[in-house]
Structure formats: C-alpha cells, structure tokens
Amino acid sequence: MTDLPDTNLVMLTLVKPEGELEVFLERRPMPEPAPHEVLVKVLATPINPSDLGLLLGAADMSTARASTRDGLPVVTADIPAPGMRAMGGRIGDALPIGNEGCGLVVKAGSSPEAQALLGKTVALIGGEIYAEYRCLPAQMCMLLPDGTDPRDGASCFVNPLTSLAFTETMRMEGHSALVHTAAASNLGQMLVKICAKDGIPLVNIVRSEAQVALLKDIGATHIVNSSDDDFMDKLTAALTETGATCGFDAIGGGKLAGQILACMEVAAVKRMTTYSRYGSDTFKQVYIYGALDLGPTILNRSFGLTWSLSGFLLTPFLQKAGMEVNMRLRQRVVDELTTTFKSHYSHEISLTDALALDTIAGYNAKRTGEKYLIRPHG
Amino acid sequence: MTDLPDTNLVMLTLVKPEGELEVFLERRPMPEPAPHEVLVKVLATPINPSDLGLLLGAADMSTARASTRDGLPVVTADIPAPGMRAMGGRIGDALPIGNEGCGLVVKAGSSPEAQALLGKTVALIGGEIYAEYRCLPAQMCMLLPDGTDPRDGASCFVNPLTSLAFTETMRMEGHSALVHTAAASNLGQMLVKICAKDGIPLVNIVRSEAQVALLKDIGATHIVNSSDDDFMDKLTAALTETGATCGFDAIGGGKLAGQILACMEVAAVKRMTTYSRYGSDTFKQVYIYGALDLGPTILNRSFGLTWSLSGFLLTPFLQKAGMEVNMRLRQRVVDELTTTFKSHYSHEISLTDALALDTIAGYNAKRTGEKYLIRPHG
Numbered sequence: 022m023t024d025l026p027d028t029n030l031v032m033l034t035l036v037k038p039e040g041e042l043e044v045f046l047e048r049r050p051m052p053e054p055a056p057h058e059v060l061v062k063v064l065a066t067p068i069n070p071s072d073l074g075l076l077l078g079a080a081d082m083s084t085a086r087a088s089t090r091d092g093l094p095v096v097t098a099d100i101p102a103p104g105m106r107a108m109g110g111r112i113g114d115a116l117p118i119g120n121e122g123c124g125l126v127v128k129a130g131s132s133p134e135a136q137a138l139l140g141k142t143v144a145l146i147g148g149e150i151y152a153e154y155r156c157l158p159a160q161m162c163m164l165l166p167d168g169t170d171p172r173d174g175a176s177c178f179v180n181p182l183t184s185l186a187f188t189e190t191m192r193m194e195g196h197s198a199l200v201h202t203a204a205a206s207n208l209g210q211m212l213v214k215i216c217a218k219d220g221i222p223l224v225n226i227v228r229s230e231a232q233v234a235l236l237k238d239i240g241a242t243h244i245v246n247s248s249d250d251d252f253m254d255k256l257t258a259a260l261t262e263t264g265a266t267c268g269f270d271a272i273g274g275g276k277l278a279g280q281i282l283a284c285m286e287v288a289a290v291k292r293m294t295t296y297s298r299y300g301s302d303t304f305k306q307v308y309i310y311g312a313l314d315l316g317p318t319i320l321n322r323s324f325g326l327t328w329s330l331s332g333f334l335l336t337p338f339l340q341k342a343g344m345e346v347n348m349r350l351r352q353r354v355v356d357e358l359t360t361t362f363k364s365h366y367s368h369e370i371s372l373t374d375a376l377a378l379d380t381i382a383g384y385n386a387k388r389t390g391e392k393y394l395i396r397p398h399g
Numbered sequence: 400m401t402d403l404p405d406t407n408l409v410m411l412t413l414v415k416p417e418g419e420l421e422v423f424l425e426r427r428p429m430p431e432p433a434p435h436e437v438l439v440k441v442l443a444t445p446i447n448p449s450d451l452g453l454l455l456g457a458a459d460m461s462t463a464r465a466s467t468r469d470g471l472p473v474v475t476a477d478i479p480a481p482g483m484r485a486m487g488g489r490i491g492d493a494l495p496i497g498n499e500g501c502g503l504v505v506k507a508g509s510s511p512e513a514q515a516l517l518g519k520t521v522a523l524i525g526g527e528i529y530a531e532y533r534c535l536p537a538q539m540c541m542l543l544p545d546g547t548d549p550r551d552g553a554s555c556f557v558n559p560l561t562s563l564a565f566t567e568t569m570r571m572e573g574h575s576a577l578v579h580t581a582a583a584s585n586l587g588q589m590l591v592k593i594c595a596k597d598g599i600p601l602v603n604i605v606r607s608e609a610q611v612a613l614l615k616d617i618g619a620t621h622i623v624n625s626s627d628d629d630f631m632d633k634l635t636a637a638l639t640e641t642g643a644t645c646g647f648d649a650i651g652g653g654k655l656a657g658q659i660l661a662c663m664e665v666a667a668v669k670r671m672t673t674y675s676r677y678g679s680d681t682f683k684q685v686y687i688y689g690a691l692d693l694g695p696t697i698l699n700r701s702f703g704l705t706w707s708l709s710g711f712l713l714t715p716f717l718q719k720a721g722m723e724v725n726m727r728l729r730q731r732v733v734d735e736l737t738t739t740f741k742s743h744y745s746h747e748i749s750l751t752d753a754l755a756l757d758t759i760a761g762y763n764a765k766r767t768g769e770k771y772l773i774r775p776h777g
C-alpha cells in the first residue's frame with residue numbers, strides 16, 4: 022500500500038460570473054486520511070443523470086469548445102441568462118463532482134473502523150469521486166466481497182437505492198402496484214427484477230420497440246410503448262389489470278406524467294358504481310424523479326381532484342425512512358449486486374476522455390441503453 | 400305549516416347519448432318527510448363553480464339554445480366528443496343539482512330531531528337544492544339563529560368550510576403561511592378575514608387593480624397582481640416575507656401554480672447557506688382546488704425536487720379530518736356568519752331566470768365579484 026503518487030487528478034466544474042461554464046481537470050496534493058478516514062483508489066465511477074446536472078448544469082453545450090491548461094483538458098461553454106439565475110448559488114466555486122463509485126482502500130486512518138477497510142474493495146458515495154483518489158470517512162464506504170469487479174461495485178447506491186425506494190414508497194403510501202417511465206434504463210431494469218422478486222405488479226412505459234424487446238428479455242410482464250398510436254388505451258388496460266396508482270417518472274417534461282394520472286383515473290372510474298362530478302376518490306400519485314425532458318410538464322387535468330404530482334429525491338427519502346430501512350436496503354444491494362442490481366455500461370472512458378467534446382455529446386444525450394463508466398486508472 | 404302545493408319545481412341536468420346536454424325544470428310530486436327527515440322551503444341557494452361543473456359539464460355553451468316543455472324552460476347545448484368521454488358515467492341520468500342553500504323547515508318527520516327543526520331557519524347541504532323544496536335528513540341541516548336572512552345562510556358550507564379547510568391543512572402539514580389565487584373571490588375574502596383573525600400570513604394573488612383595491616379595503620396585507628410586469632419579483636418578495644410554502648389555487652390551468660412553486664423555491668434558496676444542485680430542501684405544496692382556467696397546467700420545473708402539486712376537494716378533507724374538527728369548523732361558521740363568512744351576491748334570480756341564456760352566460764363567466772343567488776320563491 023505504498024507507492025502513492027504525490028498528486029491526485031480531480032475533475033471540477035465552475036460557473037463563472039460572466040456566464041461561462043468551465044469543466045476541467047486539476048492536479049491536487051494527495052490527501053492524507055484523518056483517523057476516521059480512508060483513502061480510496063477510485064477504479065470505476067458511473068456518469069449518472071444526477072451527475073450531469075452538476076457537471077454541465079444549464080450550459081448550452083452546443084457552444085462547447087475544448088482547450089488545455091497545464092497540459093490538462095478544459096471544456097468551456099456559454100450559459101444562457103435563465104441558467105445563470107438558476108445557478109446563482111454556485112457562481113465562482115469550482116465544485117468537485119461524481120456521486121458514487123467503487124475502489125480499493127489504499128491507506129487508512131488510525132481508527133479501527135478505518136483500519137478494518139484497508140486493502141478492501143468498497144463502494145463509496147459522497148461526491149468528488151470523478152478523481153483518481155478519494156479520501157472520505159470510513160462510514161461512507163460500503164464493504165464489498167473481495168474480488169468484486171469494480172464495474173459491479175460502481176453503481177451500488179444511486180440506481181439500486183432509488184429503485185428500492187420506489188417500492189418502499191409505494192408500500193408506505195398504501196399503493197399495491199407501480200408505473201415506471203424510461204423503464205428500459207439501468208434503473209428500470211433493476212426495478213423490473215425487484216418487482217418480479219417481490220411480487221409487485223409493474224407497468225413499464227418505454228418509447229421504442231427495441232426497449233420493449235429488451236424488457237421482455239428480462240421478464241417484464243406489462244410493457245407499454247408511448248410511441249404507439251393506441252398508447253393511452255394500452256396504458257389504461259395495464260393500469261386496470263394491475264391496479265397501479267403510484268408512478269415514478271424519469272422524464273419530467275411533456276405530457277406523460279399527466280397521461281399516467283389520466284389513465285389511472287379512467288381505470289379507477291371503471292371500478293366506480295355511481296357517477297361523481299369530481300371523478301373517482303382513488304388517490305393517484307406520480308413522482309417526477311428525473312428530467313430527461315427539461316421542457317415544461319403539461320397536465321391536462323382530466324383526472325378529478327384526488328391526485329398528486331410531486332418531486333422525488335433519494336436523499337430526503339432515506340433520511341425520512343430511518344436507519345433500519347437504510348440498513349435493510351443497503352444489505353439487499355450487496356446481497357444481489359451481480360443479479361438484481363447488475364449495471365450495464367456501454368462505454369468505459371478515462372477522466373481525460375470524459376472531457377472530450379464528442380464523448381460529452383455522447384453521455385449528455387442520456388440515451389436509454391447507453392451508460393458511461395469512468396475508469397480513472399484504466 | 401299547511402298550504403303546501405302538490406308539486407315541487409326542481410332543476411335537472413341530463414347528458415343525452417347523442418352528445419347533447421339538456422338542463423330543464425320539472426314539476427315533481429311534493430315529497431313527504433320520513434320520520435328522520437324534514438321538508439325545507441328553499442329560500443336562497445348560490446351558484447358555486449362546483450355547481451356549474453355538474454350543471455353544464457363539458458357542454459359547449461356557445462351552442463346553447465332555449466325552448467320550453469310543458470311551459471317550463473329547457474336549455475340544450477352540444478357536447479364535444481372529449482366531453483362525452485369525460486361524462487360517460489352520467490349519460491342518460493337526469494341529475495338534480497344545487498350543493499347548498501338556506502330555507503325554512505315547513506314540515507317535519509315524527510322523530511325528535513326532525514320535530515326540533517320545525518319552523519326553524521336552516522342551512523342545508525346535500526345536493527338537489529335548486530328546487531322550491533328539498534326533503535332531507537334532519538342531520539344534513541345546520542340550525543341557524545331565528546331571523547337569519549336567507550342570503551346570509553345560503554352559503555354556509557362550501558366557501559366557509561373550504562376556506563377553513565385551507566388553514567387547517569396548512570397547520571396539519573406543518574406550514575405557517577398561505578398563498579391563495581383568485582383571492583378577491585367570495586371565498587378569498589373569507590380567507591383574508593380568517594387569516595387576519597387567526598394571525599396567519601396570507602399572500603393574495605389577484606389579476607386586476609380593482610381586485611387589489613377590494614382586498615385592501617377589507618384589510619389584506621400582502622396582495623400581488625399577476626397582471627403586473629414584475630409579478631414574479633413581487634410574489635417572491637411576499638413569499639420571502641411571509642415564509643409561505645403552502646398554496647391554494649382556484650385557477651388550475653396555465654402557468655400560475657408552477658410560478659408559485661418557482662417563487663417559493665427562490666425564497667427558500669435565499670435562506671440556504673450552501674449550494675445544492677437539487678435546489679432547496681424546503682417542501683413546497685400547491686393545491687389546485689378549482690378550474691377557473693380549464694386549459695392545461697404548465698409547470699416549468701425550476702423549483703428543485705422537494706415539491707408537490709395536488710388536487711384538493713373539501714369532502715375527502717372533512718372525512719379525513721374527523722368529527723371533532725368538522726363540528727368545530729361548523730360552529731365557527733354559525734358564530735361568524737354575518738362577519739367572517741358574509742357572502743356577497745351581485746345577482747338574485749329565480750329558478751326560471753337561471754335557465755335564461757343570457758343569465759347562464761353571466762354566471763358561467765365566473766367573473767370575480769359576480770355571484771348569483773337563486774331565490775326559488777322570489
């Protein structure tokens with residue numbers, strides 16, 4: 022565990038007051054773990070949509086240009102005025118980035134909990150992980166079995182815990198079945214497997230025949246293609262069959278969230294025996310947890326008055342759910358890391374690659390089925 | 400209490416399978432109260448937006464034509480295809496109408512609770528009140544002080560209980576201040592008085608200078624005009640000052656609900672000390688309780704992920720709140736009937752007038768400051 026370099030390559034994202042975004046790599050001194058900390062050599066870290074929100078923010082990436090500084094890549098792009106208003110809180114702060122990853126503990130502080138991790142493979146969460154090394158408290162690491170492939174350990178937190186949070190939320194709020202959009206995503210595939218295992222009826226909404234085929238292959242039962250002419254009818258039929266009254270929407274913009282509420286209402290009205298001018302009294306909930314479409318959400322309110330559309334974010338959910346639920350969910354992720362929670366990556370790139378303009382265009386397109394993994398040490 | 404006529408004039412609304420709405424008056428036999436029931440001579444009954452939803456439904460009133468049948472008025476209008484789908488559950492049923500009113504108990508069943516109301520002025524709820532007489536269980540009446548003007552007793556339930564429900568909901572869900580739209584309405588004026596009395600900061604959103612003046616006259620503190628160029632800035636300032644994170648929106652369509660959430664978020668971010676890519680962790684709730692604008696709700700999601708937009712309906716709220724809260728709210732309405740809960744009517748009309756095309760056009764415009772009261776006996 023010696024032979025550590027003197028410096029650590031880290032990625033930073035900076036909003037400049039003149040309306041420019043700058044994303045760059047910087048060599049910083051190698052951090053020294055405090056007694057409760059460990060130094061992790063980052064072997065794999067995914068690019069999640071939630072990372073892109075911080076990395077590129079509201080910049081207009083069609084204006085992106087590449088340069089170098091001290092031999093390291095720099096990407097610069099213009100930020101439109103509304104974007105600058107939205108990002109007012111971060112102007113002038115070069116922020117490190119990367120929510121989660123997997124690595125090897127190469128140095129540990131003196132505390133027993135830190136020492137216990139020395140030489141171990143761990144999953145880590147807590148930001149600043151797009152780097153060669155990350156120094157962080159031992160408790161922010163999750164111990165993985167020896168020999169775990171870093172590819173398998175890289176996405177232990179965000180997608181696995183988010184998909185588990187969907188089923189937990191569903192149960193806590195008294196629903197018995199789920200709807201999910203962008204359902205062919207890595208997260209969507211995990212949700213299919215969780216629901217199959219737990220016996221939860223799940224309606225998967227996708228937007229292409231290729232995605233229908235992908236989900237069929239992994240055993241999904243209810244798959245609806247929003248590109249079909251009879252999408253609303255098919256969605257209503259699936260909601261009627263499953264009784265799903267709780268949805269999670271990764272898309273956010275456009276009409277889809279409202280269409281889900283509308284079809285839930287049609288399914289609920291079918292179960293009613295008397296007419297009510299206010300629609301059904303079945304409570305219908307859709308959570309928006311992503312923003313694959315940054316455009317406005319458009320609700321044609323044809324679904325009565327017993328509904329809710331809300332934002333959903335993992336961290337507040339975990340805080341509210343409490344320690345016991347957190348531990349149970351984390352243990353399940355470790356137990357089912359190479360089955361239920363297996364992630365698939367279409368591209369493996371270096372930290373330097375991650376700042377190449379064509380690579381950025383690739384991962385920023387957020388295409389379902391394409392997922393980028395950064396391997397800082399190749 | 401004799402001299403009752405043999406028949407009772409009632410208003411009915413019918414959706415015909417061929418895509419027509421028919422609203423008409425019909426003479427029905429005078430009902431005879433069962434032991435637990437009373438017969439109320441209806442002296443005043445308001446036309447609320449919630450009545451219009453049932454009365455005119457999704458009909459295209461620009462196609463309305465007047466005729467008569469058996470000497471009584473009939474109004475017919477075409478219903479567009481989407482409207483027919485929405486109203487599928489009521490096709491072929493001639494539905495009585497009128498949510499609430501005030502009248503005199505002219506006949507009572509043999510039970511003590513019914514007999515106790517004989518000769519008394521009561522407020523009543525329960526539908527079918529656009530009629531000369533209404534026979535209903537004694538427990539659906541609220542006893543009013545002798546000599547109560549029927550104008551004052553006509554709107555004891557919908558607006559007073561809805562406005563009280565807003566403040567109850569605010570407290571139950573942990574907020575400390577409110578936002579209200581279409582705030583110059585009868586309901587809005589009640590809310591201004593309730594909040595003043597209870598010390599609840601209230602941000603009133605209106606859409607004209609005349610409405611600003613009206614609310615100033617009754618002592619409202621925070622009034623924002625959505626027609627002003629700097630509306631968003633002024634709304635943000637009022638939300639910052641009051642800390643309001645709970646809103647009730649009567650309009651429903653358009654951008655307003657989303658603008659309220661956006662300004663709540665700007666106010667919340669001002670209170671934050673560190674930047675978060677997900678926005679503030681302040682929970683922001685807007686309830687849509689009306690549909691003055693039937694167009695789509697458009698949300699430009701610039702308010703993080705800690706928010707909820709929901710439908711709000713009085714009856715489920717009251718059911719959830721329980722008997723004790725219900726009794727407390729009703730008692731307050733009776734106690735403050737001619738002060739806090741005083742309603743103002745711009746037009747008094749007969750049952751027959753209510754089916755005149757120009758009168759329908761008047762009340763269907765739902766203009767703030769205009770409110771129609773039906774006086775079935777002049």
